[in-house]
Amino acid sequence: MSKLGYILLALATCLFASYVAHAGELNIPNQLSSGQGFSIPTSGTGTATFYLIGPAGVIKRAVHLGDAVNVAGEETRAAGRYVAVLRSGDSNDTKVFFVTPGKPAALNFLARPSRVPTAKPDAISGVAFVFDGYKNLMIESVPVNFSLAVEKSAPASRTVPAKDGIAWIQMASGRSQGAAQFVASLPATDVSVRRVVQQVAGDACNLHMKAQAMAKTIVVETDPIRDCSGNAVPDGTIVTFTETDSRGLSTVDARVKRGIARAELPLSENATISVAAGVVLGNEVHIRWASPGNGGAGAARANLKFKDGIATDGGRANAEGSATGGRE
Amino acid sequence: MIKTSIFRRCTRALLLLWASWAAFVFPVLADDPAPKVQLSISGATPREVEDTTEKAIVRDYSAAWAALTKALAGNRAGALEAGFTGAAHDELAARIEQQAKNGVRTQITDRGHNLEAVIYTLEGSAMQLHDTAQLDIQVLDGGNVIHSEHATVHYVVLMTVAEDRWKVRLLQAVPGF
Numbered sequence: 001m002s003k004l005g006y007i008l009l010a011l012a013t014c015l016f017a018s019y020v021a022h023a024g025e026l027n028i029p030n031q032l033s034s035g036q037g038f039s040i041p042t043s044g045t046g047t048a049t050f051y052l053i054g055p056a057g058v059i060k061r062a063v064h065l066g067d068a069v070n071v072a073g074e075e076t077r078a079a080g081r082y083v084a085v086l087r088s089g090d091s092n093d094t095k096v097f098f099v100t101p102g103k104p105a106a107l108n109f110l111a112r113p114s115r116v117p118t119a120k121p122d123a124i125s126g127v128a129f130v131f132d133g134y135k136n137l138m139i140e141s142v143p144v145n146f147s148l149a150v151e152k153s154a155p156a157s158r159t160v161p162a163k164d165g166i167a168w169i170q171m172a173s174g175r176s177q178g179a180a181q182f183v184a185s186l187p188a189t190d191v192s193v194r195r196v197v198q199q200v201a202g203d204a205c206n207l208h209m210k211a212q213a214m215a216k217t218i219v220v221e222t223d224p225i226r227d228c229s230g231n232a233v234p235d236g237t238i239v240t241f242t243e244t245d246s247r248g249l250s251t252v253d254a255r256v257k258r259g260i261a262r263a264e265l266p267l268s269e270n271a272t273i274s275v276a277a278g279v280v281l282g283n284e285v286h287i288r289w290a291s292p293g294n295g296g297a298g299a300a301r302a303n304l305k306f307k308d309g310i311a312t313d314g315g316r317a318n319a320e321g322s323a324t325g326g327r328e
Numbered sequence: 329m330i331k332t333s334i335f336r337r338c339t340r341a342l343l344l345l346w347a348s349w350a351a352f353v354f355p356v357l358a359d360d361p362a363p364k365v366q367l368s369i370s371g372a373t374p375r376e377v378e379d380t381t382e383k384a385i386v387r388d389y390s391a392a393w394a395a396l397t398k399a400l401a402g403n404r405a406g407a408l409e410a411g412f413t414g415a416a417h418d419e420l421a422a423r424i425e426q427q428a429k430n431g432v433r434t435q436i437t438d439r440g441h442n443l444e445a446v447i448y449t450l451e452g453s454a455m456q457l458h459d460t461a462q463l464d465i466q467v468l469d470g471g472n473v474i475h476s477e478h479a480t481v482h483y484v485v486l487m488t489v490a491e492d493r494w495k496v497r498l499l500q501a502v503p504g505f
Contacts, residue, residue, distance in 0.1 A: 030503075031503065049469075051432070051467070051469070051474055051475075053432070053434070053467055053475070054423070055419055055420075055423065055499075055500070055501065056418075056419035056420075056422045056423050057422055057423050057426045058423060058426040058427045058430055058432050059426070059430075060430035060431075060432065060469070078419055079500055079501075080500055080501040080502075081481060081501035083467065083475055085467070085474050085475050087469075087472075087474055092474060092475065094475055096477075096479075098501065098502065098503045100502075100503075110449070110451075110453075110454075112450070112451045125449075125450040125451065127449045127450070127454070129486075135415055136500065137484060137486070137498055137500055139484060139500075139502055163446070163447070164446065164447075164456060164458075164484050165456075165484070166447050166456055168374060168447070168449065168450065170374070170450065
């Protein structure tokens with residue numbers, strides 16, 4: 001008899017415990033949009049405590065059973081997972097639901113680099129992060145328009161769908177130098193973010209020099225130096241002239257000034273002169289100078305021979321630059 | 329048949345009671361070890377994830393979750409500094425402030441994360457990941473457990489380089505991927 005009593009008592013305890021543990025579900029949609037308020041109907045009498053646990057806040061509120069529980073839009077601004085609990089005595093009614101981002105309303109835009117050579121494929125990159133009005137990252141696909149334009153030239157434009165709120169692009173730099181406006185925008189809205197990418201002339205293209213023998217030196221001078229798109233390379237760009245003869249090697253680094261680089265090299269009876277700017281090689285000039293003592297034709301005139309080059313023997317030019325390498 | 333049903337109900341009730349008790353006792357017994365994080369980088373675009381970055385992401389994301397668990401359990405927003413920045417930090421700090429104000433704590437037992445790198449930006453300063461997390465979550469008001477669940481939660485994560493480590497800039501739970 002006592003055994004039966006214990007069994008019944010245990011059963012009663014378990015049934016009570018399971019009743020206590022029973023959790024009903026609150027009447028809330030599975031998904032809401034951020035900033036969307038809602039109302040939860042309740043039944044019964046007495047008081048209860050309502051909890052809303054979200055990614056950016058926790059609400060705890062005393063409620064009267066039978067009255068609706070109202071949650072304001074301000075309380076569901078952050079997108080994410082929410083747990084709503086209505087606790088009455090030891091009984092809990094719960095609901096897990098999601099708040100999803102609203103309409104796209106803001107952009108963050110990272111553009112790299114801030115300075116780029118012209119006409120370089122995939123040289124400019126941009127990443128746009130799309131947010132709703134409450135700074136939640138947009139999860140659904142949203143088109144983002146990227147455009148790159150320099151004044152007085154047609155903009156390059158492309159639309160890219162953002163995946164999980166991120167759209168990225170690689171674009172070629174334009175052919176003209178200047179401040180390029182790199183803009184990310186959301187179509188059909190007035191949301192746009194602008195960044196400036198300074199496009200500068202690229203590497204020299206068709207680098208070309210001419211040489212002129214003077215009484216004691218050889219003066220070398222480039223043609224106006226431009227990149228392959230026709231933009232003048234910036235003043236200050238280093239151009240290296242190299243002279244090779246039987247005595248060794250002489251190098252002079254000269255800075256471009258008003259689009260042209262000039263230098264003076266030691267006079268040599270038989271030399272080869274080359275020019276380079278960065279990784280770009282220019283033409284090569286061979287010089288053979290016959291001095292009067294060696295039965296040459298003129299006292300101070302140069303006898304120039306060319307390979308892919310031009311030589312002049314006009315007026316003396318001012319030298320630019322300084323010797324850096326010396327004779328080796 | 330009836331016996332089996334009663335047995336199941338008893339077991340369930342006892343497990344719930346045990347879980348309530350464990351929520352208080354376990355944090356006292358030991359510090360939480362770093363959560364287990366598995367990262368897949370095969371789907372990352374447009375840039376390939378370097379070996380060192382892969383290791384750093386695993387290390388720093390795990391550390392961020394350890395910090396989050398500690399912060400939510402003890403209502404200590406300062407613990408977030410180690411792993412969170414920007415919007416993620418601000419949102420979690422706001423939640424902790426309101427938890428503390430309402431006498432609520434959230435106890436998370438972290439069962440691990442499956443991370444998938446989705447976007448790694450060209451300049452290498454930001455990475456978006458998808459995380460499928462296995463979490464045991466308990467919400468306590470004072471000494472009462474008001475909510476307890478085992479949940480598989482999907483997060484869209486944005487991590488960015490900050491100071492000497494990667495930090496979580498955005499941690500947004502979504503219904504699925």
